[in-house]
Amino acid sequence: MNTTWSRFNITSVTLGFAFLYLPIVLLVIFSFNESKLVTVWGGFSTKWYVSLFQNKALIDAAWVTIRVGLISATVATVLGTMAALALTRYTRFRGRVLFSGMVFAPLVMPEVITGLSLLLLFVAIGLDRGFLTLTLAHISFTMCFVAVVVQSRLVTFDRSLEEAAMDLGATPVATFFQVTLPVILPAIVSGWMLAFTLSLDDLVTSSFTSGPGATTLPMKIYSQVRLGVTPEINAACTILIAIVATGVIIASIVNKRREVQRQRDEQAAQRG
Amino acid sequence: MKSLGSIRRDFAPWNDPNAKPYIRFEDVTKRFGDFTAVNNLSLTIYEREFFALLGASGCGKSTLLRMLAGFEQPTSGRILLDGENLAGIPPYRRPVNMMFQSYALFPHMTVEKNIAFGLKQEGMPKADIEKRVTEMLKLVKLEPFAKRKPHQLSGGQRQRVALARSVAKRPKVLLLDEPLGALDKKLREETQFELMDLQQELGLTFVVVTHDQEEAMTMADRIAIMDKGEVMQVATPAEVYEAPSSRFVANFVGNVNMFEGKVAERTDKTATITGSTGAQIVVENAGEAKAGADVAFAIRPEKIKVSSAKPEGSVNALEGEVYDIAYLGDMTVYHVRLTDGQIVRAQSMNAARVSDDPLTWNDRAWVSFRPDAGVVLMQ
Numbered sequence: 001m002n003t004t005w006s007r008f009n010i011t012s013v014t015l016g017f018a019f020l021y022l023p024i025v026l027l028v029i030f031s032f033n034e035s036k037l038v039t040v041w042g043g044f045s046t047k048w049y050v051s052l053f054q055n056k057a058l059i060d061a062a063w064v065t066i067r068v069g070l071i072s073a074t075v076a077t078v079l080g081t082m083a084a085l086a087l088t089r090y091t092r093f094r095g096r097v098l099f100s101g102m103v104f105a106p107l108v109m110p111e112v113i114t115g116l117s118l119l120l121l122f123v124a125i126g127l128d129r130g131f132l133t134l135t136l137a138h139i140s141f142t143m144c145f146v147a148v149v150v151q152s153r154l155v156t157f158d159r160s161l162e163e164a165a166m167d168l169g170a171t172p173v174a175t176f177f178q179v180t181l182p183v184i185l186p187a188i189v190s191g192w193m194l195a196f197t198l199s200l201d202d203l204v205t206s207s208f209t210s211g212p213g214a215t216t217l218p219m220k221i222y223s224q225v226r227l228g229v230t231p232e233i234n235a236a237c238t239i240l241i242a243i244v245a246t247g248v249i250i251a252s253i254v255n256k257r258r259e260v261q262r263q264r265d266e267q268a269a270q271r272g
Numbered sequence: 273m274k275s276l277g278s279i280r281r282d283f284a285p286w287n288d289p290n291a292k293p294y295i296r297f298e299d300v301t302k303r304f305g306d307f308t309a310v311n312n313l314s315l316t317i318y319e320r321e322f323f324a325l326l327g328a329s330g331c332g333k334s335t336l337l338r339m340l341a342g343f344e345q346p347t348s349g350r351i352l353l354d355g356e357n358l359a360g361i362p363p364y365r366r367p368v369n370m371m372f373q374s375y376a377l378f379p380h381m382t383v384e385k386n387i388a389f390g391l392k393q394e395g396m397p398k399a400d401i402e403k404r405v406t407e408m409l410k411l412v413k414l415e416p417f418a419k420r421k422p423h424q425l426s427g428g429q430r431q432r433v434a435l436a437r438s439v440a441k442r443p444k445v446l447l448l449d450e451p452l453g454a455l456d457k458k459l460r461e462e463t464q465f466e467l468m469d470l471q472q473e474l475g476l477t478f479v480v481v482t483h484d485q486e487e488a489m490t491m492a493d494r495i496a497i498m499d500k501g502e503v504m505q506v507a508t509p510a511e512v513y514e515a516p517s518s519r520f521v522a523n524f525v526g527n528v529n530m531f532e533g534k535v536a537e538r539t540d541k542t543a544t545i546t547g548s549t550g551a552q553i554v555v556e557n558a559g560e561a562k563a564g565a566d567v568a569f570a571i572r573p574e575k576i577k578v579s580s581a582k583p584e585g586s587v588n589a590l591e592g593e594v595y596d597i598a599y600l601g602d603m604t605v606y607h608v609r610l611t612d613g614q615i616v617r618a619q620s621m622n623a624a625r626v627s628d629d630p631l632t633w634n635d636r637a638w639v640s641f642r643p644d645a646g647v648v649l650m651q
Contacts, residue, residue, distance in 0.1 A: 158374060158376065160372045160373075160374050160376040161376050161378060161379075163341075163343055163363070163370075163372070163376065164370070164372055164376035164377075164378075164437075165378070165389070166362070166363045166364045167341055167342075167363050167364070167368075167369055167370045167438075168364075168369065168389050168390030168393060168437070168438075168441065169364045169365075169390050169393035169394055169441070170364055170389070170393045171364055172364075174393065178389075179378055182380045183378075183379060183380060262423060265421075265423060265424040
């Protein structure tokens, strides 16, 4: 294998990473800016982080975002898992093709349309817009992502595990909770995390479906940016990035460790 | 009179008219859409029997097993276990357990949790479960591996966990779906004997599905040979081999030479069969074959003698030339082309290190056999 880096390789890697990370790096750097002017460096300071935690409106928005995220991700995971089970297991029910198409349509549906149609629905049934409508909207657009993730796991699931459980005397319900669920749990957890992340940073659908007192962090940031970017916003975004990055890094380390452990176990088993 | 018996000579409930069958398939048919997997099949299996369902893939043997386990419902017909009709009883309420081809071990549970699973579903007290699990681990010699998970075990160890898990509940019947299919040859042979010992020790009824005839012959008291959803013959391994009921069975189990012809002459004891080219064979035990009937004479290769000179006093001797020889160490296989063009396979054990009648390619040779060495097949 050729291990030396050609000039072409170096250039493409540099460009690629610059394209991906330059804006973020700039944002992080300027969150520590002393100056109030976003694009002029005035020395190092953490004062914007202090003022961020005194900004009640931003903190409230963050709290709303987290609550909506937790509730909608959890409900969407339950619904999405049920949909995935129905789609992989009961392959003969009437209208299966239509149903699966409809479950996955929101994946490609323009968000503006999703948001607008939800808004029309809430208005039509007379539901006051606020925390409830926001959460319902998030559930509806994140559940299809959960369904996709869980379904891809279920397709490779060995059905004889369930047959073995039933053969050993477990009722279908006991089989589901003692065998099926534990085996597909990793997929369900990653479905939940995906739903939570999507809910955290959603702006378009949220704008259509939220009401007074239910402003999410992305909405708040967006509305403030229209009045001019303050370093406070940079600080808020840096914290968000830090949280997400930590989550991703921990998840990948855990995964990697598990993989290494599994390989070691298998080698040990081979040796007998 | 010499007889064809089973290895366990004292165990033959199928010959006892008073014995009560334990498992009964009565006119069972199973269709999947247009495909008929099992066709109007009737079969009886006796208590403590080691019963094998043998057939090529797609012959319906696995479907039969899955109907017994309750994963499939017969389209028509009945299945009775110990006198009880199994129709409508779900798998989790049937007193049978199954060992799966893929083993189907629960990947998120340790070996002992896997074995305890069925006992826990029963609501057995915890102390009793522990006792039974220890007993099972000892039975399959896996005590040091109790805390391991399935992916930390070798193939042979996984197979034994699956076995321990399926016998832990002491089922009335143990179903085994290709139990040794995933093991390598040496391990498979060892495990065959282990399974037989286990069956004796626990006194259970075993029903095993396999496509490997050697496996079925080694382990089973009786074998059902299946083809296209029907049972072709149910008999002991020796009967299946020495007295097959049809051309299909004779061909399916082991190697066989088949002479097609007509019964030319029939006496009480013997029948003379004339082949299409005029060669004549005299056979004993021709059964029901009447003069003029179209029959096949089937004879196993090891019952045919090959010699360079015409054997004296032999009733059946056919002339030909050596077409192929395969020396396998313990035996030599000859392919002899007869004067009418048919190729006969003969096998002789190399009992001595040097042969007194060495044959080589294209030598003139005679194949001969005793009148009772083969069987006459009408079907």
